[in-house]
Amino acid sequence: MRSMDRFGIWVLAILLVIQSSFGFYLPGSYPHKYEVGDYLNVKVNSLTSIETEMPFSYYSLPFCKPSEGIKDSAENLGELLMGDRIENSPYRFRMFKNESEIFLCQTDKLSADSLKLLKKRIDEMYQVNPMLDNLPAIRYTKRDGYVLRWTGYPVGIKVQDVYYVFNHLKFKVLVHKYEEAANVARVMGTGDAAEVIPTIGKKDSDVPGYMVVGFEVVPCSFAHNGESTKKLKMYERYTTPIKCDSTRVSMSVKEGQSIVFSYEVSFEESDIKWPSRWDAYLKMEGSKVHWFSILNSLMVITFLAGIVLVIFLRTVRRDLTRYEELDKEAQAQMNEELSGWKLVVGDVFRAPSNASLLCVMVGDGVQILGMAVVTILFAALGFMSPASRGTLITGMLFFYMILGIAAGYVSVRLWRTIGCGEHRGWMSVAWKAACFFPGIAFLILTTLNFLLWGSHSTGAIPFSLFVILLLLWFCISVPLTLIGGYFGAKAPHIEFPVRTNQIPREIPAQKYPSWLLVLGAGTLPFGTLFIELFFIMSSIWMGRVYYVFGFLFVVLILLVVVCAEVSLVLTYMHLCVEDYKWWWKSFFASGSVAIYIFIYSINYLVFDLKSLSGPVSATLYLGYSLFMVLAIMLATGTVGFLSSFWFVHYLFSSVKLD
């Protein structure tokens, strides 16, 4: 009881620390009402490119700077980890006022260096990501009669060896009239908001208010008259009308020449309601494919479940046959079939080699799997919609740290079980569990971060954030894991149903090398996963919004079931041929799916990310992939191990009954 109290206080304290240091603020989760004439400020996110996967700050290129100075407005940890840098921009609108030919600024004359950089960014297909009221700008293009939807617009374009920049922007803002009560009520239903700021009833129905429900941009390249802009100040009207034609480019960049930036904006009333303003970004495409993916997994599951059922029937039927008078012949045959695993009864619970490593890996696997399940569940329920940037990563980090308790508990309890109740060394196992995966992750991410620092990308984690992450690790994650370990050491260990002989049995020569079986087993979970994997990959690397978390949750559950079944079947096969070293094999039977995922990601790099340019980008890609694959291996391996452990325990408990 005392320990439970202490536990509660700990959790409370940790929650408070986290709350106060970051706070779970969900940006864009309640409607903002603007009255006619109110200023709307456009913000800009990092420049991104699917060719390099390295984000850069908007102001690293010679764009107009806001007169009040550049301000960072990142809102949470996840955003920073994702490489988002949201800054203010000089673009500003007035609600429901159409304006055109607004002069923004004239840049300094381009030096050779900045021209080179600009050309490089255009070559690498960098794009600008403006945002209004948290909505990223959408751009529509027509090709072969299809309308394509993009977010953001390119920095520039190269046409016949001449580089052009898009220096005139034509914005369109879709607005919806603000209706007091109706909106707030509806927002609750979207699940987009954890907290709804109540709009205290100021009855100002005479002043019409609007909400932003859509933001579109058409980039144009327009050659301004440099002489006539000399005397203009920001936001003054450009002298001649600007015709924005997105199919023609005319502002080429040359050394020693300056660029004039301008914009126009029009407001249109729209039927889109505030809660559904994200629908334009999340249009369901290929939902059939997701269903197909699930169907595919279900087939694999049913197939495996059939095998599992047969195994169970065989072992259970033995008990039943005692009562039903089976003929002798059938019984003899059955006994022979079953003989293999019964022979290893004295060895099956012999401690594996590297037992502490196995315990640590299973503990960390439980932690990662738990984090994945909880995060995806929350995302599926709509708490981490793409509308609130960065919450997904923040949430993952949060759940990961909390689940340190589970990691410590599972590793230590398993350690004691393998050692038949031996307490010695639990501290070291708990420490290793706290440092194994985070340590490797830290190593990989630090290496990648040096690469990003070297290239001045905003994807690099700033030093202060690095310190915060280290503090989170050592001040929250490690203590929690040690606490979990303490509970694991207190809990009774799991008794093995049979005794282990002094002298190990010899394992007879096998027909197939067991590593081949283990590797082959990984293909089954991979089969359930690979369709969904394509969508996940393109959301991570191509910047497409991933939103089908409901599907992902189902796929995750199916994956867990398949992993459990595969490993169980393989363990049974090994025991039947008198190979009693099942501990590690059961881990890798399902964990080997990670190898296939890594191969898949290399294949994705070669065929889908063809344009990924430069060794730095490729290294980044491979580094991140390696990190993910490691996490997947720990999680899937753990599922397989736990199911096999339960199965072996069950199987030999039934022997004891005889």
Ligand SMILES: *[C@@H]1O[C@H](CO)[C@@H](O)[C@H](O)[C@H]1NC(C)=O
């Ligand atoms: C702004 O212009 C668009 C078309 O260019 C028009 O449909 C809309 O009504 C105008 N809005 C205002 C507030 O004048």
